Amino acid sequence: MELIPNLPNDVARECLIRVSYDQFPTLLSTSKGWKAEIEMPEFFQLRKSNSHGQKLLVMAQARVDPDRKQGISKGCYVKPVYGLSILEPDTGNWVDLPLVPDEFPDGLPYFCQMVAVGYELVVIGGLNTVTWEASGSVFVYNFLTAKWRRGADMPGVRRSMFGCASGDGQMVYVAGGHDDEKNALRSALVYDVVNDEWIQLPDMAGERDECKGVFHRGKFHVVGGYCTDMQGQFEKSAEVFDVATWQWDHVQVDFLESNTCPRTCTSGTNMDIYMVSKGDVVALKDAEWQAIAKLPGDTCKIAYMTAWQDKLLVIGSLKFNEPHNAYVLNLKKFEWTKLEIPEKYRGHVQSGCYLEI
Numbered sequence: 373m374e375l376i377p378n379l380p381n382d383v384a385r386e387c388l389i390r391v392s393y394d395q396f397p398t399l400l401s402t403s404k405g406w407k408a409e410i411e412m413p414e415f416f417q418l419r420k421s422n423s424h425g426q427k428l429l430v431m432a433q434a435r436v437d438p439d440r441k442q443g444i445s446k447g448c449y450v451k452p453v454y455g456l457s458i459l460e461p462d463t464g465n466w467v468d469l470p471l472v473p474d475e476f477p478d479g480l481p482y483f484c485q486m487v488a489v490g491y492e493l494v495v496i497g498g499l500n501t502v503t504w505e506a507s508g509s510v511f512v513y514n515f516l517t518a519k520w521r522r523g524a525d526m527p528g529v530r531r532s533m534f535g536c537a538s539g540d541g542q543m544v545y546v547a548g549g550h551d552d553e554k555n556a557l558r559s560a561l562v563y564d565v566v567n568d569e570w571i572q573l574p575d576m577a578g579e580r581d582e583c584k585g586v587f588h589r590g591k592f593h594v595v596g597g598y599c600t601d602m603q604g605q606f607e608k609s610a611e612v613f614d615v616a617t618w619q620w621d622h623v624q625v626d627f628l629e630s631n632t633c634p635r636t637c638t639s640g641t642n643m644d645i646y647m648v649s650k651g652d653v654v655a656l657k658d659a660e661w662q663a664i665a666k667l668p669g670d671t672c673k674i675a676y677m678t679a680w681q682d683k684l685l686v687i688g689s690l691k692f693n694e695p696h697n698a699y700v701l702n703l704k705k706f707e708w709t710k711l712e713i714p715e716k717y718r719g720h721v722q723s724g725c726y727l728e729i
Contacts, residue, residue: 375405385409389419393426393729394467397518410516416491416729425728426460427680430469430493431687432480433457434719436695451501453479457717461685461700466717469493472511472520481507485546487538488727489565491515494523494544496563499532506530506552512565515729524568531557535585535594537639538725539615542566545592547573547613548580556581556600560613576611577623584634588645590615595627596634606631629654629661640679640703648674653684653701665706668699676721679703680728687721696720 375384388409391399400407409415419425434452456469471480481498484507488494493513499506508530510523526546534549534557547560556579562571576594583597592613596606610627613620628634629649636648645656651672652663667674671688675696678685684701695718698711 375403375409385415385418389415389422389424393428393515394518396516396729400516420728427462427726427728429459429461429678429685429724429726430486430488431457431459431676431721431724432484432486432495433717433721435479436716436719452720453501454482454722455479457721459698459711459717461683461711464711466714469513475511476501478502481509483532483722485534485536486723486725487536487544488725489538489542489544491727491729492565493725493727494538494563494565496536496544496546497526497532497534506532510563515727523563523565524570526561526563527570527572528559528561529557533582535580535583535597537585537587537592539587539592540590543615545573545585545587545613547576547585547592547594547611548583548597550581550600554581554600554603555579556598560594573613574618574620576620578609578611580607580611582606582633582635584637586637586639586645588639591621593639593645595637596632606633636674636677638678638684640684641681646677646679646684648677648686653677653686664703665701665708668697668708668710670697671699676724678724678726680726 484498580597
């Protein structure tokens, strides 16, 4: 079957791999042959190997209303409304991603977690924006079809402020957080996105509320956090789940340099883990944290950080409740480049993830 009439299939394939990601839904609905071709894993491998893959950063971001300030204004609290923003770092283009129809009339749940699995976005949990009750909901957005689907709810107690990360293949790992009574949790789960099912993992050695999940070198790292009796007093330790043995390794007592919130911890593709510490971007190299770059002066209050290939993105502001700025650090030259941000995308970022399509 010819993909494009009167063209050899290898030439037609070269045309298809150059199509922008936001046009895939149209291609899939136009031709059965194109649909079959695009849905093959080899298609995206070819697209990536020929440098036609598109890098996307998807973020849960507070919407900026030009007619009013976000946060605290004239003594009154203005409740933020979170939507989904997409940044293409190679082009600097920002766009909205539509939310789940009829599900979030008041915006995304507060503190929901987001991870990427292949060409799908997974949004898990969070707090109801009206009642502040924890949710176990799972929603999956497919970038090929531009459609949302409801996944199986996270089982067990309703948890929030948990660590979350996607691993190799189709799995999403969840650990820690706290229940409705603010009791820190040591339980952990894994979600199989393809089969839409949850699997219980062995418990961690200790409770970890407000921990950070990072998938690094084939293992799920649960970094920092604190136990019930130490509310808000973060630990330096980390626990690591070995996917190969299906067991937790020994607790790494001094994983972090200091007792600090691990929110900025992120894994890089160059085998390092990065975070922000005392105004520096630091990298974990050979079991030691090393400063690699000073933060730009107008982003000292970091809201979000992520890394991909030889780049690292930070989004933050000079002070609380001020418009956010974005910079990309070249991890080879250690040079910052400031990104231009349209006014509507300068709101606070509560979570995000990177994927390449």
